[in-house]
Amino acid sequence: MAFNGIREFINALEKTGDVVHVKKEVDWDLEAGAISRRNYEMGGPALLFEKVKDYPEGYRLFNGSLGTFRRVAISLGLSPDADVREIYRVFEEREQSPVKPIIIYGKKAECKENIVLGDDVDLNEFPAPMIHDGDQGRYFGTWDVVVSHDPEKNWTNWGMYRFMIHNEKMLTGYPTPHSHLGMILMNQFVPKNKPMPIAIVIGTDPLCNMVATAGYGIGRNEVDYAGALRQKPVELVKCETSDLLVPAHSEIVIEGEILPNRTALEGPFGEYPGYRTEGAKAGTLCKVNAITFRSNPILTMIALGVPVDDASLAAAITAGISMKRRLLLHGLPITDVYVPPEGVTHMIVVGVRQGGIDMVRKIGEVLTARRAWANKIVVVNDDVDVFDMGQVIHAMASKWHPGRGTIIQTLASPKANTLTPGYSMEERRNAKGAAAFIDCTWPLDWPEEHIPVKSSFKEIYPKEIQEKVTASWGTYGL
């Protein structure tokens, strides 16, 4: 089933016991963030904070939309107990059939229940949380969908980018320079000294957030993939101050424009790799022209940090599937790609039908060709279940030859991930670094007779013994 907005999703979580309503008043200033962070680290439910200090009754915060595979499964309409492999499979399958959005008008668009324009805009009217101590400011947009349009290619991008309150009417954000939004901004607007319209959408069907974390490639509208995952078109409505279209059942929509010639301090922020990494910098400055919102709005947030949280889970799925697609497009014999949430999109595991160091190099080159978010790429043979990190660690421990099985690839600016904590400040600032491709496959030039035999039930016993033992299992008193 498809959810029209976050309220319907919260109702679904209610039925499965995956959300807790926090009735006690909490402070937007660090307390909501601290509760949410501790809750992630305890593997807890989604949290709806019903009373927020300094704000009217009804103004709420919601953290942890997709913070567990259970909640991801619920968002897809699957059984909450669906296995991670099943979630990947369904996601991959549904993505094959994009569904175009539909446009609705008037009162059916709930995000238009309240409209604040121009001089009346005051971002402080909403309980944007100060999430971590030491963040540069109150992050209004964390678990959001930022809508922008590429006028040259006539393509609408949805991305998940952070934006914080600078003052009553301005936000600063950090869509990285080589993100899709960053590229549209720097290629199409800054050279012409034109402001770039954006809309920051908060509180919508979490599958819309999920696709915003994905890299579908330039020219592909994420909204079509949200429709695919929902198996129902996303209903969109036009913004008040631009031609951008936004999900109609959103809680809050901030309409603004990124200024091409002004900037303001943005960051640091405790980001998805689990560290406050990249430092304060000149951010993208967004002048807010309008805010539209549902009555009693729910501001969705994510107290990002050490995994597992919504970001590491969403990226685990979207990045894994997108990398698999890219590798298959290059004709490589890939079985599966897994981005373990604990690896925070830095470490990925690739299963191959045929390994060898040359194959590992090809895989690494494809995955670091444009942007290298992942910089530790582990390649295993197809006898290893890539989704089972116990098996992956065993393959690394036993099959990886640190000498001949490691390729270190230098990443020239601006390919590297600016949020990688292990890079120096100079590397982070200049988006340069290095990646390691780790070969846990058997070398192709080894004679078959020399390849070690895996000592597992499935591999080291004759088939007839396996069948006998399996069939008789209950008779052994086990």
Add this chain to the structure above:
Amino acid sequence: MTKEYSTTVNLYQDLPDGGELELLIKDLAPGRKKYNAKMVRAKVASSREKLPDGDTLWLRSMVGNKLAKPWAIKILKILEDDTMPGAPYSDMFQKT
């Protein structure tokens, strides 16, 4: 009662002790406007003793760590524009 502000610096030593400069600060007064930015012309010093009529200024490093002992700030003027000229991503800091 003194007011409290914070500011972010590349390196703590970059801030001129006893100097006057333009500075982006965050107002830490409780309430909805806490953490809003202000661009000010101000005098700063490494202790209240050096700036007796100043308010409290907490220093944060580039990655957000707070210096244990606060500085002092005397705001001389709140500037109208709290933004900086330049394209997005142009860095505010002289060095990293």
